[in-house]
Amino acid sequence: MQQIRDNFERMIKLSDEDWNIFSSKLIRQEFPKKTTILQNGHVEGYLSFIEKGIVRYYIPSENKDLTFTFVFDGEFTSGYDSFITRIPANYTIEALADTVLWRISYNDLQDIYAETEIGNTIGRFASEGLFLKKSKRELSLLNDSAEQRYLNLFTEQPQLIQKIPQKYLASYIGITPQALSRIRKRIY
Amino acid sequence: MQQIRDNFERMIKLSDEDWNIFSSKLIRQEFPKKTTILQNGHVEGYLSFIEKGIVRYYIPSENKDLTFTFVFDGEFTSGYDSFITRIPANYTIEALADTVLWRISYNDLQDIYAETEIGNTIGRFASEGLFLKKSKRELSLLNDSAEQRYLNLFTEQPQLIQKIPQKYLASYIGITPQALSRIRKRIY
DNA sequence: CGCCGAGTTGAACTGAATCAAGAAACGTGG
DNA sequence: CCACGTTTCTTGATTCAGTTCAACTCGGCG
Numbered sequence: 001m002q003q004i005r006d007n008f009e010r011m012i013k014l015s016d017e018d019w020n021i022f023s024s025k026l027i028r029q030e031f032p033k034k035t036t037i038l039q040n041g042h043v044e045g046y047l048s049f050i051e052k053g054i055v056r057y058y059i060p061s062e063n064k065d066l067t068f069t070f071v072f073d074g075e076f077t078s079g080y081d082s083f084i085t086r087i088p089a090n091y092t093i094e095a096l097a098d099t100v101l102w103r104i105s106y107n108d109l110q111d112i113y114a115e116t117e118i119g120n121t122i123g124r125f126a127s128e129g130l131f132l133k134k135s136k137r138e139l140s141l142l143n144d145s146a147e148q149r150y151l152n153l154f155t156e157q158p159q160l161i162q163k164i165p166q167k168y169l170a171s172y173i174g175i176t177p178q179a180l181s182r183i184r185k186r187i188y
Numbered sequence: 189m190q191q192i193r194d195n196f197e198r199m200i201k202l203s204d205e206d207w208n209i210f211s212s213k214l215i216r217q218e219f220p221k222k223t224t225i226l227q228n229g230h231v232e233g234y235l236s237f238i239e240k241g242i243v244r245y246y247i248p249s250e251n252k253d254l255t256f257t258f259v260f261d262g263e264f265t266s267g268y269d270s271f272i273t274r275i276p277a278n279y280t281i282e283a284l285a286d287t288v289l290w291r292i293s294y295n296d297l298q299d300i301y302a303e304t305e306i307g308n309t310i311g312r313f314a315s316e317g318l319f320l321k322k323s324k325r326e327l328s329l330l331n332d333s334a335e336q337r338y339l340n341l342f343t344e345q346p347q348l349i350q351k352i353p354q355k356y357l358a359s360y361i362g363i364t365p366q367a368l369s370r371i372r373k374r375i376y
Numbered sequence: 377c378g379c380c381g382a383g384t385t386g387a388a389c390t391g392a393a394t395c396a397a398g399a400a401a402c403g404t405g406g
Numbered sequence: 407c408c409a410c411g412t413t414t415c416t417t418g419a420t421t422c423a424g425t426t427c428a429a430c431t432c433g434g435c436g
Contacts, residue, residue, distance in 0.1 A: 081323050120308030124311040127315030131268065137322075137326055139254075142362050
């Protein structure tokens with residue numbers, strides 16, 4: 001839990017009182033490897049903080065899934081568009097490794113928004129952070145070649161290349177597993 | 189101005205008092221067609237609301253610019269990543285048509301965040317909206333063909349195709365002007 | 377009227393998709 | 407802890423969408 005508070009306090013000063021209100025709503029939940037955290041077609045009920053684990057977002061499809069996000073220890077995870085809009089998600093979130101989440105429900109978070117000074121500030125910082133992440137990704141998808149995007153993963157997220165099956169990485173980069181295999185061959 | 193208030197009130201109830209505090213900080217500013225709103229390399233100083241006009245975001249480059257965003261009447265515009273982080277933007281924002289903005293400066297907005305109950309809520313909604321926009325775009329870039337992305341513009345933003353030079357649309361879609369010309373030929 | 381940038385068209389080229397088959401790694405039950 | 411079956415990864419051949427370079431047309435504006 002201290003990990004979560006530290007994470008917030010990188011952005012904003014948090015009084016003990018505000019923290020107590022917020023943390024009293026957090027629920028700890030474990031997801032073994034390969035289990036589903038949010039099912040495609042359901043409304044996201046939680047904003048979650050990852051104590052430990054890896055999480056993958058993907059759009060399921062008969063031919064092949066489209067993986068578009070990974071999240072790691074120490075970050076927030078949520079089907080955030082669904083969480084905000086209360087529209088069912090068109091993607092599934094699963095644990096790629098054994099994962100431990102601290103979660104706050106939608107209703108509890110709304111209460112905090114309404115009741116505490118700090119709630120909306122936290123919500124704003126979370127949204128801003130997610131926006132920045134997506135902005136970077138947009139430019140990478142428009143500007144960089146597939147090979148460049150793969151190399152970027154090395155510098156930005158080395159854990160990723162160790163721990164995540166190539167077929168998911170390939171999808172995330174925006175190419176087929178075959179193409180990624182050939183890029184790797186070319187590089188080494 | 190009423191337009192801006194209406195825009196906020198689609199998201200949230202706004203007391204006259206809160207609105208007065210907020211709107212007292214807004215500055216009206218005009219940008220003739222083809223003028224620069226935010227110059228590459230500068231820190232974004234404003235969050236702006238577009239009363240009238242069209243705005244283009246692009247990364248300048250010797251060979252060819254990369255256009256990655258358009259914004260229209262009735263929406264917010266800002267080099268928001270730069271605005272949040274206070275890091276100089278690596279892109280330029282320009283008026284594609286004669287444009288009228290209502291702007292709030294960074295410092296004034298921070299005061300509002302600090303002083304009013306409603307400030308952070310507004311900031312949160314703005315950030316959430318921008319996040320949703322970028323999320324959609326990510327999936328479109330990963331999932332759709334160039335032709336599909338062009339067709340999507342018809343249904344989602346028909347004004348765009350009328351009013352914006354094809355070379356900018358091509359860049360936004362992620363292809364060359366030549367490729368877009370051929371797609372158009374194929375379709376009609 | 378002449379110029380210039382935008383758009384179009386053609387030809388050659390390239391990165392990645394697709395289809396297909398074999399090799400390696402993985403996990404599950406005996 | 408091994409053996410088997412399944413999934414993942416690799417490699418090859420072919421096809422395709424989009425790039426690049428180049429030449430030409432069109433339309434608007436000085």
